[in-house]
Amino acid sequence: MNLLNRYLQEVSKYLPKARREDIVAELRANILSQIEDREQELGRALTDTELVEMLQHHGNPLMVAGRYGPHNLGLAFGIQLIGPELFPYYRTVLGVIWGISLTVMAVAMPIIARTVGEKVALGRVLLPLAVQFAVTTVIFVLLDRGKGHLLNRWDPGKLPALKTDSEDGPNARRIFNFIATAVGALWLALAPRSPYLLLGPAAISLEAVPMKLMPEWMQFYWAIVALLCFQLGLQFLNLLRLLPRRGAQVADLILKCAGLVIGILLLFKFPNYVTSPYPDVAEWANLSFLICVIVAVAIGLFAVVRLLLRERRAVLPGPRVAHGKS
Amino acid sequence: MNESAFENLKLELRRGCLVLAVLAQLRVEHYGYTLRKALADDGLEIEESTLYPLLRRLETQGLLTSEWREEDKRNKRFYRLSKDGKLVLKQLLEEWQTMGASLGRILWEQKV
Numbered sequence: 402m403n404l405l406n407r408y409l410q411e412v413s414k415y416l417p418k419a420r421r422e423d424i425v426a427e428l429r430a431n432i433l434s435q436i437e438d439r440e441q442e443l444g445r446a447l448t449d450t451e452l453v454e455m456l457q458h459h460g461n462p463l464m465v466a467g468r469y470g471p472h473n474l475g476l477a478f479g480i481q482l483i484g485p486e487l488f489p490y491y492r493t494v495l496g497v498i499w500g501i502s503l504t505v506m507a508v509a510m511p512i513i514a515r516t517v518g519e520k521v522a523l524g525r526v527l528l529p530l531a532v533q534f535a536v537t538t539v540i541f542v543l544l545d546r547g548k549g550h551l552l553n554r555w556d557p558g559k560l561p562a563l564k565t566d567s568e569d570g571p572n573a574r575r576i577f578n579f580i581a582t583a584v585g586a587l588w589l590a591l592a593p594r595s596p597y598l599l600l601g602p603a604a605i606s607l608e609a610v611p612m613k614l615m616p617e618w619m620q621f622y623w624a625i626v627a628l629l630c631f632q633l634g635l636q637f638l639n640l641l642r643l644l645p646r647r648g649a650q651v652a653d654l655i656l657k658c659a660g661l662v663i664g665i666l667l668l669f670k671f672p673n674y675v676t677s678p679y680p681d682v683a684e685w686a687n688l689s690f691l692i693c694v695i696v697a698v699a700i701g702l703f704a705v706v707r708l709l710l711r712e713r714r715a716v717l718p719g720p721r722v723a724h725g726k727s
Numbered sequence: 728m729n730e731s732a733f734e735n736l737k738l739e740l741r742r743g744c745l746v747l748a749v750l751a752q753l754r755v756e757h758y759g760y761t762l763r764k765a766l767a768d769d770g771l772e773i774e775e776s777t778l779y780p781l782l783r784r785l786e787t788q789g790l791l792t793s794e795w796r797e798e799d800k801r802n803k804r805f806y807r808l809s810k811d812g813k814l815v816l817k818q819l820l821e822e823w824q825t826m827g828a829s830l831g832r833i834l835w836e837q838k839v
Contacts, residue, residue, distance in 0.1 A: 424783075426795075427759060430803045431779065433758040468780040630762040 404449070405432060408456050409561040415466030418710070424469055432459065456557040482542045491541040498533050504695060579636040586629040593622070612677040612686055624663050632656055654708045661705055664698040745773060747823060749781060750808060753764045753791060757802040782806055790815055 411424045435455065440446055447455070459465065463486075470489035483491050506526045514522040577643045592598045593614065635652050642651070644650070667674075674690040677683040748771050752762060759779050765771055785791045790812035794805050808816065 427779065427804045430801055431759040431763075431775065433801065434758075434803075437776075438760075438764075460774070465776045468776055469783065638755065 404452055406563055408557060411462035411560050412466050412565060416465055417471055435484045461555045483545045487541055488543050495537050502529060536670045579640050582633045582636055586633055588628055612675055615673055615676055618674050619666055621663060627659055657705050659702040664694060664701050667694050669697055745820050750812060753806055753808045755809040756805050758805045
């Protein structure tokens with residue numbers, strides 16, 4: 402049954418999280434019944450090759466999961482361009498691309514409008530969105546054309562191995578997280594003294610165009626460094642497995658919430674980050690900082706929501722089972 | 728080209744019929760696998776990756792009800808027609824019969 406578990410693990414990767422457990426339980430019950438039926442027919446257990454054939458016939462995990470999408474929709478202009486198997490992925494990819502673009506454009510639009518006028522600015526904003534729509538759609542239409550060929554050419558024997566410790570994550574990941582956080586903390590602590598770390602070879606331009614961080618920004622800066630140090634400590638304890646899993650999850654959630662609060666304060670309470678005798682330079686540098694802070698807040702918000710949803714799922718009951726009858 | 732047009736039209740024709748067949752079959756309770764077998768026994772083959780998500784959608788639309796229950800030492804999700812589902816099935820069958828009769832007349836007239 403190892404192969405079946407690997408197959409279901411692969412299907413579950415692409416399923417909507419809220420219904421993942423329920424759908425996988427139902428698929429497992431149905432496939433096991435099918436296996437039992439076939440074994441009864443043959444009067445012996447299925448061979449590995451027969452099981453591979455059965456799963457192959459059941460369908461590519463990506464396609465099977467795609468059909469459980471929230472809506473069985475597709476994209477059609479007279480003929481179907483993107484079928485229901487790929488449409489949920491198309492919608493997600495386009496949503497992410499447009500989401501990022503709109504966030505960046507919302508910030509950049511007032512500045513562009515000031516220099517070239519509102520009508521031209523609107524055109525410059527809408528054109529990239531239209532191009533992104535066209536390119537994404539063409540890619541997915543081509544994928545849809547070849548999907549029968551591509552999706553049928555999968556090999557159940559090559560499915561990834563079962564994750565035995567998926568909640569804790571493998572040790573390699575803990576080590577990587579620890580090293581990455583340590584390097585990040587060190588980089589952030591040294592960056593104000595060595596602008597080269599921040600700007601690379603362009604740091605030399607600071608001599609010609611002086612630019613400094615606003616003094617008020619430093620309190621946020623040290624708060625971020627402190628937060629990274631806490632995170633480093635947490636990851637060190639995690640690396641040595643000194644923290645219970647639940648405790649590590651809660652501590653991680655608290656640290657991410659604290660990071661999000663700092664990001665939101667930076668965004669709304671303190672819009673000027675850089676000062677320079679050249680107003681244009683200061684304006685563009687502040688805009689660059691603002692975009693970085695927006696991206697950081699968006700990532701932080703995503704991480705916190707993801708952790709909260711995971712907490713919520715952890716306390717929700719599994720599929721209800723009634724006993725008796727049949 | 729004709730082959731692909733035929734395949735598309737066949738798909739469209741089959742899609743509506745499958746819903747009708749699934750609703751009709753679920754006047755008696757089934758779980759996914761036995762429902763698929765029952766449909767196949769009556770000559771209507773349907774792929775697992777089509778049938779199981781279809782059951783979920785019909786349940787979301789309120790036409791089916793489902794219940795997890797243990798049978799043969801295994802938990803299975805059993806589906807049956809809901810009250811609304813019975814009404815919709817009755818209406819769909821009437822529609823089906825009307826269309827069938829019309830189609831029959833059209834084909835008969837052409838033959839004559």
